[in-house]
Amino acid sequence: MDIRAVILIGCGLFLAFVLEHLPMPDILLWLQPSWVLLAVTLMVLSAPATFGLWLALPLGLLLDVEHHSLLGTHILTLVVHIGLLQLLYRRMVMFNFLQQTGVVFVLVMVQQLLIYWGVALVSENVAPVTLWGPALTSALVWPWAYALTHFVMSRLHLS
Numbered sequence: 148m149d150i151r152a153v154i155l156i157g158c159g160l161f162l163a164f165v166l167e168h169l170p171m172p173d174i175l176l177w178l179q180p181s182w183v184l185l186a187v188t189l190m191v192l193s194a195p196a197t198f199g200l201w202l203a204l205p206l207g208l209l210l211d212v213e214h215h216s217l218l219g220t221h222i223l224t225l226v227v228h229i230g231l232l233q234l235l236y237r238r239m240v241m242f243n244f245l246q247q248t249g250v251v252f253v254l255v256m257v258q259q260l261l262i263y264w265g266v267a268l269v270s271e272n273v274a275p276v277t278l279w280g281p282a283l284t285s286a287l288v289w290p291w292a293y294a295l296t297h298f299v300m301s302r303l304h305l306s
Contacts, residue, residue: 148194148197149305151303151305152303152305155299155300155303155305156190159186159189159190159296160183160186160206162182162186163182163183163185163186164182164183164209164213166180166182167179167181167182167183167210167213168213177277177280177281178280178281178283178284179280179281179284180255180281180284180285180287180288181255181258181259181281181285183206183210184225184228184254184255184258184285185251185285185288185289185292187202187206187225187228187229187232188228188232188251188254188289189292189293189296190202191229191232191233191236192232192236192239192240193296193300195232195233195236198229199229199233200226200229200230200233202225202229203222203225203226203228203229204222206221206225207219207220207221207222207223207224207225207226208221208222210225216262216266217265217266217269220261220262220265220266221262223261223265224257224258224261224262227257227258227261228254228257228258231254231257232254235250244289244290244293247289247290247293248286248287248289248290249286251285251286251289252282252283252285252286253282255281255282255285255286256278256279256282259277259278259281259282260278263278
């Protein structure tokens with residue numbers, strides 16, 4: 148892997164974690180996309196042999212700490228997310244933007260549902276699930292993030 152690719156991946160993950168923790172007004176809080184999931188999706192789709200399930204442990208622990216959630220919740224969701232992406236990799240590459248957007252929508256909904264179920268299993272007071280907001284905004288941001296990533300990769304001659 149080229150040093151430019153490593154720097155691009157590091158900057159992308161840093162930006163995704165910063166945007167994930169970006170403060171928003173209370174009325175728009177449920178519309179915040181899952182930026183780290185989008186970054187992981189882009190990484191797995193761009194290099195599926197390099198970015199596999201090993202990526203779930205460090206990123207999941209960082210997300211658990213950042214969201215003040217139960218330890219291992221985001222690891223589980225990232226393992227499911229990356230596993231499904233690697234299973235659907237050949238189809239996802241052939242899909243157009245609309246079909247990829249639909250797959251990203253479903254994958255973020257699965258992640259939100261797994262987090263809700265994990266919290267519901269170990270806690271008595273469960274907050275209402277924000278299933279549709281992050282999934283919808285992540286799906287709307289996906290074409291922009293995908294196009295921007297491919298533009299940067301082509302400008303750096305990485306693809």
